[in-house]
Structure formats: C-alpha cells, structure tokens
Amino acid sequence: DVKVTQSSRYLVKRTGEKVFLECVQDMDHENMFWYRQDPGLGLRLIYFSYDVKMKEKGDIPEGYSVSREKKERFSLILESASTNQTSMYLCASSATDSNYGYTFGSGTRLTVV
Amino acid sequence: AQSVSQHNHHVILSEAASLELGCNYSYGGTVNLFWYVQYPGQHLQLLLKYFSGDPLVKGIKGFEAEFIKSKFSFNLRKPSVQWSDTAEYFCAVNPGGNNRLAFGKGNQVVVIP
Numbered sequence: 001d002v003k004v005t006q007s008s009r010y011l012v013k014r015t016g017e018k019v020f021l022e023c024v025q026d027m028d029h030e031n032m033f034w035y036r037q038d039p040g041l042g043l044r045l046i047y048f049s050y051d052v053k054m055k056e057k058g059d060i061p062e063g064y065s066v067s068r069e070k071k072e073r074f075s076l077i078l079e080s081a082s083t084n085q086t087s088m089y090l091c092a093s094s095a096t097d098s099n100y101g102y103t104f105g106s107g108t109r110l111t112v113v
Numbered sequence: 114a115q116s117v118s119q120h121n122h123h124v125i126l127s128e129a130a131s132l133e134l135g136c137n138y139s140y141g142g143t144v145n146l147f148w149y150v151q152y153p154g155q156h157l158q159l160l161l162k163y164f165s166g167d168p169l170v171k172g173i174k175g176f177e178a179e180f181i182k183s184k185f186s187f188n189l190r191k192p193s194v195q196w197s198d199t200a201e202y203f204c205a206v207n208p209g210g211n212n213r214l215a216f217g218k219g220n221q222v223v224v225i226p
Contacts, residue, residue, distance in 0.1 A: 040218060106156045
C-alpha cells in the first residue's frame with residue numbers, strides 16, 4: 001500500500017519557535033505538496049516541488065519555507081511560528097502523470113501557543 | 114481570480130435521502146476534475162475523477178459526478194446516503210494538466226441515522 005507519512009500527528013509549539021514538519025513518500029513520486037486546511041477555507045497550497053532541490057510558491061507562502069534534498073522527503077519550515085499558523089498541515093505527492101491525482105498524508109495538527 | 118466554488122458548506126440530511134453537492138470552477142481550457150472525501154479523523158481519499166470521455170463518472174461507495182462543460186460544473190451525487198457517508202467532501206481542479214490541484218472550500222455533510 002502506497003504511503004505518504006507525516007512525522008507528527010499532533011504538535012504544540014511556542015510563538016517564535018522554528019518548526020519543522022516532515023513528509024516522506026514511498027511511491028517514487030516526482031511531485032510533492034504542502035497544504036494547510038482550515039475550517040471553512042478548504043485546502044490552501046503553501047509550497048510545492050516538482051523535483052529534488054526545486055521549490056515553487058503556492059498561494060500562501062508567507063511565513064513558510066521548504067526543503068527537498070531527497071526525492072522522497074519534503075519538509076515544511078516555519079521560521080518563527082505565530083498563532084495564526086495554528087492549523088492542520090497536509091502533505092501530498094503525485095506522479096508526473098496527473099491522471100492519478102494526489103496521495104495525502106494523515107496530516108499534522110499544529111498548535112502555536 | 115481563478116477558483117473552485119462549492120456552495121452550502123454544511124449539509125444535514127437523513128439516511129436514504131439523496132445528496133447532490135455542487136462544484137463550479139472558473140478555469141478555461143482543458144481541466145482534470147476530482148472529488149476527494151475526508152472521513153472524520155482520516156486522511157483525504159480520492160472519491161472519483163474525470164479526465165475525458167463519458168462525462169458521467171462513477172466512483173467508490175455509490176457516488177457519481179457529472180461534468181457539464183458548458184456550465185463549468187462537476188457536481189457530485191449519491192441517490193441514497195448512509196450514516197457512514199458523514200464526511201467532508203472537496204472538489205478539486207487541475208487546470209491544463211499542470212499537476213497543481215486547486216481545491217474548493219469543502220462541504221461538511223452530516224447524515225442522521
């Protein structure tokens with residue numbers, strides 16, 4: 001069974017902390033994505049990557065950065081966490097052929113206090 | 114701005130009732146269309162997808178969706194819902210096959226036994 005694994009299910013961090021959210025996929029997918037999910041707002045794209053060491057901004061990149069040093073791993077970084085970054089973070093991956101859609105991880109619920 | 118619209122964010126209905134969730138998008142040209150479902154506490158799963166061919170698409174668990182190009186719509190239907198269909202449903206559009214999905218804000222569906 002193919003998988004996208006997010007390292008933490010729940011995370012509580014303090015304002016100003018640097019936060020790392022990790023995502024690993026075992027499907028050899030080229031594309032990886034980070035979304036945040038908020039009630040009433042749906043999923044909003046933060047960053048995505050089409051290849052190793054490559055990244056592109058999504059719709060709401062402010063306050064975030066990403067790293068993709070290996071094909072299977074895509075990290076989301078909150079340089080200085082703020083309370084408005086409290087959210088559910090979803091990682092997804094897909095093959096270059098978009099016919100198969102995305103495979104999502106289970107999500108990381110981050111609370112910034 | 115280009116977007117994906119889902120109306121009636123909260124839907125409450127009784128078992129055996131029919132369900133229809135609307136999805137409209139504003140992208141021109143070729144699009145790939147998806148419906149995802151998120152059951153309580155679970156990750157997003159693909160319900161069905163449309164790329165070409167028959168505009169009436171059948172998915173898992175008795176769901177179907179119809180692509181109407183002239184109306185820029187991809188509405189989801191199920192003739193008779195069950196309590197286990199309680200979930201949040203997201204419409205997603207992949208404009209021009211660029212592998213970047215844009216999501217609607219979701220429909221929270223509650224089925225009362």
